[in-house]
Amino acid sequence: MLYTLLSHEYDNAPNSCRIALRHCDKLFSPGEPVCFLQDGIEVGQNKWIDLSHCHLWQCFECDLTEENIKDINWYRWGQWINQHAMSGNSLFDYCGDNIFYQEIAVQLQRNRSALLKAMRCNENFEQVIHSLIxxxxxxxxxxxxxxxxxxxxxxxxxxxxxxxxxxxxxxxxKAREKTTLLSAITLEAAINQRYRQVIGDLIGKIVRDDRYLIIHTINEIKKVGSSSGCDMLFGMADACFLTAYFGEHYANQDHC
Structure with a gap:
């Protein structure tokens, strides 16, 4: 398990602590011992992070019902999110001349399409997920x-x-060794409904069908990493399209 220290400029996230510093990369050194105590975290021999006045943050929680699933225009949400994902930086939508990136983009799109098709047809798709990891x-x-x-x-x-x-x-x-420790932990947390606050903000808007400041919320997700935000948005868009396919009455079932 990883525990992340974030500056105050970042949003809340699982297994993380936001501290009142703008820059903290020069304060810590690799290999320093870390001790978690009741009121704080001791790092090395001369650093103490006081947690006694911290506020506990919890992930967004939502329980869908048959009624509110039908009330949400999932297909339109998928369109909005997909449109903004395409305007960002993602290998799923790579248009440059780097041959290596071009090949990765082809594989990403091929595996993405295979996963969506298998899920729509209720086929065994574990191997397709494995190929994406x-x-x-x-x-x-x-x-x-x-x-x-x-x-x-x-x-x-x-x-x-x-x-x-x-x-x-x-x-x-089965595919954990294919990727980084950080990425594997992040994916496992997402599957178990633990994710960053900015992701929860968008999910909340979707579930409430709240379009107020939607572009601002999506743009905040696009700021995550160099391309991670847009990659996640492509996944969220496809999840909306799949939800529409699974039963929303105005779904275009050929979109995916």
Whole structure:
């Protein structure tokens, strides 16, 4: 398990602590011992993080019902989110001339399409999830970030796709060594409905069908990492399209 210290400029996140510092990268050194105590965290021999006045943050919680699932225009939400994801920086939508990135983009789109098709047809798709995990570059590869975005919506309590939760977890267990520790922990947390506050803000708007400041909320997600935010948005958009396919009355079932 990883525990992250964040500056006050970042949003809240699981297994993290926001501290009142703008920069803290020069305060800590690799290999320093860390001790978690009741009122704080002791780092090394001369640093103490006081938690006695901290406020506990909890992830957004939502239980879907058959009634509110039908009341939400999932397809339109998918369109909005997908449109903004395409305007950002993502290997899913790579248009440059780097041959390596071009090949990754082809594999991402191929595996993405295979996963959506298998889920629509209720086929065994564990191997497709396995093929997406670790696909990409950086601390959290694009395939993982996409699955994070997909999971935060499909694994909502009450969602018809939540029955696939064990399939996602099994695929992650088998493919854990293919990706980074940070990415594997982040994906597992998302499957278990633990994710960053900015993600929860957008899910809350979707569930309440609240379009107020939607562009601001989406833009905040796009700021996550160099491309992670947009990769997650592609996953969230596809989750909305799949939800529409699973039963929303104005769904375009050929979109995915």
């Amino acid at each position: 670790g696909l990409g570059i950086g601390l959290t590869p694009s395939g993982d970030d996409y699955l994070v975005g997909l999971s935060v919506i499909l694994m909502l309590p009450g969602h018809p796709a939540r029955k696939y939760r064990e399939t996602f977890l099994n695929a992650l267990r």
